[in-house]
Amino acid sequence: MCTLEQHGNVFVLTLTGDDEHPLGLPLIASLSSAVASAKAAAASAGPGAALVTVAEGRFFSNGLDIGWAGTSRTRLMELADALRPLAADLLALPMPTVAAVTGHASAGGFLLALCHDYRVMRADRGVLYMSEIDIGLPLPSYFVSMFRAKVTAANALRDVLLRGTKLRAAEAKEMGIVDAVCPGPTETVAKAIKLAEQLAARKWDGDVYASIRISIFPEACKSVGIVEESDEEKVKNFASRM
């Protein structure tokens, strides 16, 4: 379902297979485990790591596994509840994160991409798309929190959530949702890894990096269950750093 590889100080998390990578319980568990492994490996390696998430095939991910959920709202909620801690793990990850949007990223798949610090996307195919409005599904509140935190350009939030606009890479970049656009999937992955290498090379303290990330959008982090450190906890290491 997914693999984790280490290339130097960059962890590459790959959603494997040619399918839509629907976020069902098995894939979510697999991703969670891989993210935890990356975190553990980085902890023992010392400062200077980064994560890149890529996907094989035409899809990055088409979101929560609606096929499995069927008409069961209970099952859908179960999936949303399972994805939430994965989102939290990514937002609290003690290293910079880059999503290589190598294919369609819709609904929960779009959210997954948004849970990364940076997004690189292919120009030739694939869209970012919040399909919920078209399908008639309400959004979990933490989804909305994340979009409110990260999609801040004028009218972008409305277009994405309320109009079901399908964004190609160029438009997504203009909206500030994607950072770099590459011609095809190979270049996208290469660029994402290169960016990750540059970020990892800064050798930032991962705990500090994650803390600063959380302090940029604390409400969204709270919505996925992250408990932000108190000021007292934050300043504990000040004396030794000064």
Add this chain to the structure above:
Amino acid sequence: MATQNLCTVKRRGRVHLITLTGAGEHRLNPALLSAIRSAVAASAGAGALVLAAEGKYFSNGFDQAWARTAPRHLQATMGGEFRGLVADLLALPMPTVAAVTGHAAAAGCGLVLAHDAVIMRGSRGFLYMSEVDAGLKLVDFFAEVFREKVPDAINRRDLLLRGGRMAAPEAVLRGIVDKAVDGGVEDVVNAAVAEAEKLAARGWDGEVVAEIRKAAWPNLWSKVKDYGADAPAAAARPRL
């Protein structure tokens, strides 16, 4: 404390101009913060305020060398004094303009953003949020300055999470700074004073300016208001 060495105060027309003096880094320690707060308090009756600096630096942030030697309660005072300065600026009954005449790093950058308008030297000097490089976390009220005042998620990320030095042209493009001014320090100061004079000329009721500003940045105001000069419990204010 001999505050006259640390900053000067001048009136230019309706503008109250505070200048951090000397060619040093204008590191924010309790002495300098106290001097700036006194200078800000002395603005009563003016139509607008400008904060500028001499030399290569606007301010390079907190005085870490001092903090290393000082006991913890003094470090807390520094956090309280800086918080108080932000509160004083937010509550000031006149428009405020930061003249970023040189480098503004960490708390120095935060101080810039606590102003209504920012004029920056075009060809020299940068904004640099050094905390990620230095391994320092952002306490809540300090992060709030950036959450409220830096437009757009991408700009907040790029300023806080990349450890990059941002020069004026980029800062203007990103909407973090209002205007870049060519020339030297004096040109930047003159431009900031001119901008402040234009704002003063609007003849706004100062109390209304303060109330609207506090309402526009309510999260930041709520986190600093207990530290301001006008705070009811000024004598017994909470420490970090």
